[in-house]
Amino acid sequence: MDLYEHQARQLFEEHGILVPRAEVADSPAAARDIARRLGGRVVVKAQVRTGGRGKAGGVRLAEDPAAAERTARRILGMDIKGHPVRSVMLAEPVDIESEFYVSYVLDRAAGHFLAIASAEGGTEIEEVAANRPESVARIPVDPAEGVTPAKADEIVRAAGLPPRTADILIRLWRVLTREDALLVEVNPLVRTTRGQLVALDGKVTLDDNARFRQTRWGDDGDSHDDPLEASAAAKGLNYVKLDGEVGVIGNGAGLVMATLDVVAGCGARPADFLDIGGGASARVMSDGLSVVLSDPDVRSVLVNVFGGITACDAVADGIVRALDAVAPTKPIVVRLDGNNAVRGRAVLDHRAHPLVRQATTMDDAARLAARLADTS
Numbered sequence: 217m218d219l220y221e222h223q224a225r226q227l228f229e230e231h232g233i234l235v236p237r238a239e240v241a242d243s244p245a246a247a248r249d250i251a252r253r254l255g256g257r258v259v260v261k262a263q264v265r266t267g268g269r270g271k272a273g274g275v276r277l278a279e280d281p282a283a284a285e286r287t288a289r290r291i292l293g294m295d296i297k298g299h300p301v302r303s304v305m306l307a308e309p310v311d312i313e314s315e316f317y318v319s320y321v322l323d324r325a326a327g328h329f330l331a332i333a334s335a336e337g338g339t340e341i342e343e344v345a346a347n348r349p350e351s352v353a354r355i356p357v358d359p360a361e362g363v364t365p366a367k368a369d370e371i372v373r374a375a376g377l378p379p380r381t382a383d384i385l386i387r388l389w390r391v392l393t394r395e396d397a398l399l400v401e402v403n404p405l406v407r408t409t410r411g412q413l414v415a416l417d418g419k420v421t422l423d424d425n426a427r428f429r430q431t432r433w434g435d436d437g438d439s440h441d442d443p444l445e446a447s448a449a450a451k452g453l454n455y456v457k458l459d460g461e462v463g464v465i466g467n468g469a470g471l472v473m474a475t476l477d478v479v480a481g482c483g484a485r486p487a488d489f490l491d492i493g494g495g496a497s498a499r500v501m502s503d504g505l506s507v508v509l510s511d512p513d514v515r516s517v518l519v520n521v522f523g524g525i526t527a528c529d530a531v532a533d534g535i536v537r538a539l540d541a542v543a544p545t546k547p548i549v550v551r552l553d554g555n556n557a558v559r560g561r562a563v564l565d566h567r568a569h570p571l572v573r574q575a576t577t578m579d580d581a582a583r584l585a586a587r588l589a590d591t592s
């Protein structure tokens with residue numbers, strides 16, 4: 217889950233990184249009051265979980281509280297890359313001397329973190345990296361060792377940052393590890409005309425596996441980029457959107473991952489990963505099927521259930537319930553095996569829905585689903 221800038225700012229502050237004085241408002245009137253408290257002149261910043269707000273007109277200077285109110289009214293009505301602006305942050309303006317870029321990102325393939333840093337911050341780092349790759353330092357960080365003073369110095373030297381940035385790099389690493397983040401980015405980190413180093417913007421992505429202990433941030437329903445993932449999360453489903461055309465539903469992460477491979481082996485591409493879990497109920501199956509069927513990319517659905525704790529007849533009941541609730545227009549291939557498979561198959565036979573086909577093995581089911589996705 218991505219945090220809002222004001223939340224990232226709060227974490228930076230808690231870990232001793234200098235940030236501008238700021239407060240959040242959800243109405244123009246509140247923005248005016250905050251601007252008055254902050255001394256009149258403020259930067260009004262859209263709070264959305266996406267970057268490039270500046271370019272989109274979501275970051276503007278206001279000269280006095282009345283201007284802050286007008287500007288907030290304008291920004292609060294905006295939609296930035298599909299994210300409606302529900303609040304703005306009012307920040308004391310900072311006089312910038314230079315802008316830098318620093319971040320830690322997880323390099324999954326390499327199994328370590330990367331410190332990415334550049335003395336050319338402010339603009340989009342992708343642009344700098346594309347045009348002047350030599351000005352972006354990429355230094356591996358061993359997660360077990362972390363950012364030691366020596367490592368921080370190495371990053372500072374490689375990127376040509378002011379030496380005092382080393383202290384900020386060490387604190388940012390603490391933000392990453394102690395707050396369960398997978399990404400921490402400051403763009404820009406600025407040196408003010410008074411010589412202070414200030415984090416002017418912040419992006420923090422939390423590890424969703426740590427949500428159970430990172431409860432203080434809540435979830436306003438805007439934390440999933442994909443609308444299908446958002447609706448699945450709202451139903452408590454373990455769903456990941458993929459970019460193929462065969463919808464995949466199974467019980468148990470291992471079986472679902474194996475099913476993705478088998479679908480790929482049949483020359484088709486999975487449209488999602490959906491694990492209905494062990495002991496799945498009819499309701500979970502029905503919710504899951506509704507989400508997968510509502511995916512416009514899906515051309516056929518493969519339900520692959522090996523009943524252990526999960527009883528196949530409950531899964532079949534869920535399928536029948538979903539068929540009645542969503543009136544599918546796409547073929548569904550079901551493979552039920554294991555606990556109560558005979559009863560489960562009988563439930564589906566009895567319902568005899570024209571779009572539901574049963575297969576007895578995983579391979580047969582995947583082949584059929586792949587073929588139906590190709591011709592449907």
Ligand code: GDP
Pocket residue numbers: 259261266267268269270271275308309310311312338339403404416417
């Ligand atoms: P982003 O566009 O979503 O990355 O939003 P930022 O918070 O990074 O703001 C965009 C740009 O606005 C920054 O790169 C700065 O150049 C500028 N900016 C933001 N706050 C201030 C400020 O307090 N003073 C000045 N001079 N510029 C600012």
Ligand code: MN
Pocket residue numbers: 403404417418
């Ligand atoms: Mn920025």
